[in-house]
Amino acid sequence: MPEINIAKNAGFCFGVKKAIEIAEEVAQNHKEPIYVYGQLVHNEKVIKDLEDKGIIFVEDINEIPQNAVTVLRAHGEPGTTYQILEQKSITKGKNLNDATCPLVTLVHNVAIKLKNNGYEVVLFGKHNHPEAIGTSYHLRGKGTFIVEEPEQSDLVVDYIKNNNFEKIAIISQTTMSVYGYKKLIDNINSKLNDIKFEEIPLSLKDLSQKYGFVDTICNPTKQRQSGTEELAKASDIVIVVGGKNSSNSKELYAKCREIGVEAYFIQSEEQLQKEWFVGKQKIGVTAGASTPDYLINDVADKIKDIIHGKKEGFAEIKI
Ligand code: SF4
Missing domain, CATH: 3.40.50.11270 (Rossmann fold)
Known part of the structure; x- marks a missing residue:
């Protein structure tokens, strides 16, 4: 079943x-x-x-x-x-x-402290995302260097090489991919000979190191990403429910695709298509930070209806 x-x-x-x-x-x-x-x-x-x-x-x-x-x-x-x-x-x-959110205020405070301690701060985030715009305000405003993807590490490397910054720190928007952030840092480190970015603890007690990154992805984002990863690995198909403009929902969808599971990104249950579920035994549903419980339940209910034409005889487990 x-x-x-x-x-x-x-x-x-x-x-x-x-x-x-x-x-x-x-x-x-x-x-x-x-x-x-x-x-x-x-x-x-x-x-x-x-x-x-x-x-x-x-x-x-x-x-x-x-x-x-x-x-x-x-x-x-x-x-x-x-x-x-x-x-x-x-x-x-x-x-x-x-x-x-207090966790966004925390990122603002991290940005301000790093800047006040002589760091040039690079932000891993989405250019037009309101959070990135808010954090940038505390750095260089519109001139803040923002990198959106780990694949754009060359841009960061060029930025570092073309400027004589004494200290450089990288921080992240709270909703970015944990895996993507790690990959970005690894990519940058692999392209720089004399420089290595190492983690600066979030407490920022010791700001003596010249190059570092601070883990500012929020815990709810990390927990949601690991929950989805676990689900994707155990599913034949994953439905990601989230707003079209939701950065963290898009990250969840990307994570599922990366794991290799068939995945679909939808805004509501009306977009579900019958043929997606043919032959599928393990169906996963996940949702971004902007998706209410009732919408997740509507999607799960519609999937039941699609498969059985009724809501009975179906095992639903909340993992
Ligand atoms: S994703 Fe949610 S918990 Fe995390 S910083 Fe944004 S609003 Fe706060």
Whole structure:
């Protein structure tokens, strides 16, 4: 009998959960419109549910009216966001509810400390990701050197060779691939003769080494990635559920492909196709940090329906 297994730690991370709770609570306690700057979570269905609760999402900060009750998402904002909001009389302790995840704030603090201790900081992340933009603000702003893929290690090597930096540190966006980060560092080290990047502990107590990297991928991301890896190795097919723009969901999909399991990246159960499941016995479902439990369950239920045309007679195990 085919079985459906759901990956350990699939779905919402605590940072995203908290941000949604904050937005819902603020909306409940205010009669006037609530503004959220940027996508609170990279998931269209969740956004639609929140819009139905009276929350207005804006991509352009200029659309937030003067004095409006405002929520900032978990990804972390550049200082300029707070400055613009302050000009609109939107401030913390008054009408600004900041849902920045503490683990993103930690990365900002790491970036600032490294910079203040003379390091040129290179960021492993996605150029247009809000978290990378927020972290870059604390470094060189738009001039921060961002590397997106381990295969782009040559760019980092050239950057190092073409500049006379005294100290260089590499940090990562919280949602990047653990494997990808390691591969990037290995690739860089293999291309430099006299320089070797070694880990600087996250405590940053000793900042005497000239070249180093700090492991700033957050624990929920690591746990989700290892849960998916375990699942992919034990499955005939894996369905990855996540928003189109969700960086960590794309990483999960890439991980499954890398392991060699048949995998599909979908946003909701309507995209499932019957032929994917023909002859499959071990069906895995995983989801990125922006996917709510109900969506994971909807996908699992639809798979049951596809295979049996009914929901009974199917073993479902949460691993
Ligand atoms: S992915 Fe990690 S850093 Fe980002 S919101 Fe979730 S817990 Fe926080």
